[in-house]
Amino acid sequence: MDDSEFHRLRRLPPYVFAEVNAMKARARAASQDVIDLGMGNPDLPTAPHIIAKLAEAAANPRTHGYSQSRGIPGLRKAQAAYYQRRFGVDLDPESEIIVTLGSKEGLANLAQAITGPGDIVLVPNPSYPIHPYGFIIAGGSVRHIPVPGSISIDEFLPALERAVRHTVPKPLALVLNFPSNPTAQVVDLDFYATVVDFCRRQGIWILSDLAYAEIYFDDRPPPSILQVPGAREIAVEFTSMSKTYSMAGWRMGFAAGNKRLIQSLTRIKSYLDYGAFTPIQVAATAALNGPQDCVAEARATYKERRDVLIEGMRGAGWDIPAPAASMFAWAPLPPAFAELGSLAFSKLLLTQANVALSPGIGFGEHGDAHVRIALVENKHRIRQAIRSIRQVLADPERSIDLYLRGVGDNIAPIKARA
Secondary structure, three states: OOHHHOHHHHOOOOOHHHHHHHHHHHHHHOOOOOEEOOOOOOOOOOOHHHHHHHHHHHOOHHHOOOOOOOOOHHHHHHHHHHHHHHHOOOOOOOOOEEEEOHHHHHHHHHHHHHOOOOOEEEEEEOOOOHHHHHHHHOOOEEEEEEOOOOOOHHHHHHHHHHHHHOOOOOOOEEEEEOOOOOOOOOOOHHHHHHHHHHHHHHOOEEEEEOOOOOOEOOOOOOOOHHHOOOHHHOEEEEEEOOOOOOOHHHOOEEEEEOHHHHHHHHHHHHHHOOOOOHHHHHHHHHHHHOOOHHHHHHHHHHHHHHHHHHHHHHHOOOOOOOOOEOOEEEEEOOHHHHHHOHHHHHHHHHHHHOEEOEEHHHHOHHHOOEEEEEOOOOHHHHHHHHHHHHHHHHOHHHHHHHHHOOOHHHOOOHHHHO
16 A cells, blocks of 8 residues: 555645755765755744743643643633734734744645635635645645745735636635745735735635745735735734744744634544643743744844845855745746756756755746745755755756766765866
8 A cells, every 4th residue: 555545645746845854864974075965944042031931831740731732821822912913903812813833834724724626715725734744734726826936916816816717616716925935035015905905806705925024124914814904804913933033943933814714724623633732822922922033143143144144145146036025035947057957957956066056846837936044054054955956057967967867865075176
């Protein structure tokens, strides 16, 4: 037997990132120093006051039992306070907020709650994999809206209108993700207002992923869709503490907005989990209510890394747009390597420069002309990666020839042979 016999797994394509991950594991097993700019796994430490609150709460035996699936009241109140001070949005912590095990779990379980066989969801392409596959796993279908890079509302709205006009049955929901993973695109409130107006008239739910709300690099903090008047009639928004507070492994996120959608997510989660470990929720409450210096410091660190990456790659001959937000750069393939596609180019850099990136094809077919670069190594390591990549880019014909000759996993990095 193999897993292809199972209905839901038959609907999932091979995991593109698995190939690069396997090569990365083999390189490390061979004691090669791989600089991993692939997975968006924050390397910054969680702030000491958050860890201290976790330890304090965990020392109390009364916190060791089952928690609350929808989140402890204090944490929901803290998230409501965050929305009020950050976005000027007043939310009812009892009916408009639920705590999730990271934004990914929240979106996937909401998909399970609202999606039936034959339902169609509109999802930008490229996108973070859970955005389409959460609904595919739930039994629905996806219609992709091509968004290969930056797109204005004047381009997005006609694409959205075409998708709705040519979709039967009418789409159930639209997924949005700004700042975007993987493209790092940001949008303004006018963008959201136009989309909300359209979806309200069409009777389409909006699921907004705002996981990178606090990782921005200019004086324009990304807005929330819930700031748009009337948005809560059709929209729910997912946020996460993973990147904001460097708490990725803690698995702590939220859904906020439309009461019906929050109630649906609450109901299905009541069957599936008992919520996060209570001390983690207590510590998350302390993070939201406490000093925010750690958030500003993380933001500054990612900006410094972004600047080193963009400037260094430009000097190496690779022109990459500077992201305005998120912890990623969405890099078009260098012209001399464009015909390889993103997966082959990622493999080439891993084998010849010992640098791991994420192939854009892993985020959808419209991402294949790009790779995603995560800002998850310090400036010294980023400079080291740039030096190695520079040597690959300096002689494209030789680099591509080495790759196509099938030397693949067995070749030593160029920097070691030079």
